[in-house]
Amino acid sequence: MSQTHPREPGELFGPRMTLFADTLSVGLATAVACLPLLTAPAALSTACAVLRGAGEGRPATAGRYASLLRRRLGLGDLAAGAVTLAVLLLCAADLALARTGLPGGPLFAVAAAAVTAGAAMVGLRACARPESLTDWRAAVRAATGDTAGDLGGTGLILLALTTAAAGAWALPPLAFLAPGPLALALTAVDVRHAGRRG
Template sequence: MPGHEAGEVFGPRMTLFADVLSVGLATAVACLPVLTAPAALSTACAVLRGAREGRPATAGRYFALLRRRLRTGDLAAGALAVAGMLLLAADLALAGAGLPGAELFAVTAAAIGAYAMVGGLRACARPESLTDWRAAVREAARDSVRDVGGSALVLLAVATAVLCAWMLLPLAFLAPGPLALAVTAVDLRKGDDGEFIP
């Protein structure tokens, strides 16, 4: 079969699929303390980005990179993400209480929450997130506005991950891998001139 090495049962695409699943499972485990979720997803994106350059995308490499990088800034990013989710949940709960103008408020809060989620996920995919969260968030916020198609792809990837986890709960432990691959692929669409390839 084309694309196979001698003695190889599966091609490189199947190997990448298996690597994505193993990195996804490692990411799910690393996300369990909740505050480590941004660092865990950022590390998954870095490992998958490295696969493009010929570096192995394995769970062992993932945990080695995660151990080297966990720092105060990573935990602060996790605390900020948790605080944002709690604030959004509280706002939506208040909107559901039947206050005047609740419908408009709920739509506005959901739109802001979706933009923040897309920006946060795109920040995790940025290489800068390994060392400087502020720079990663700044660039991701800029990319989220300039690359509306990419932002829509990130939303679609999140919706797919949530739907898979809702349909079959054990898939929730594998979902971070394909999600990391999706946001990394969206970030890699940027050409040498800095413009996103449609």
């Protein structure tokens, strides 16, 4: 006979669905917070912090997400967003130039794609680091080491990013929910790697 867990007040589907529902609500809040583009790193970092808190007994709700994001958005977060946007625009321009038929263009396109993928992995891992809430430089330094030192985790993040992009491409309305599962994957990989470091 299986044991049933009592439902908490306000819990509709039982404890097994709570994290899934919280992940989707945090993902939707993250998608809305990312719309100005400059706030994207702070929005994803906040989503990771909220989902990390769920493992520590704190509620992972859109309300807690909005409160934490309001308290932290500052000049450093906007600068991180500006750097991210500049890197993405530079990579897009480089890839566009590589397709114009310049000598060595295909080889350059492969190299630019590899550099872009590496930068994306470092950026995503930085968002998952707890340091990103207060110090982006420390988070990026630590994430650079994590990206190279934990190739399995980096591969999992690449798979999570590919899955989120494919889901958003196949069903565009899913793009508004994709940041939640992506943040959950980033947080899970960082918590697993932190356990190994500790």
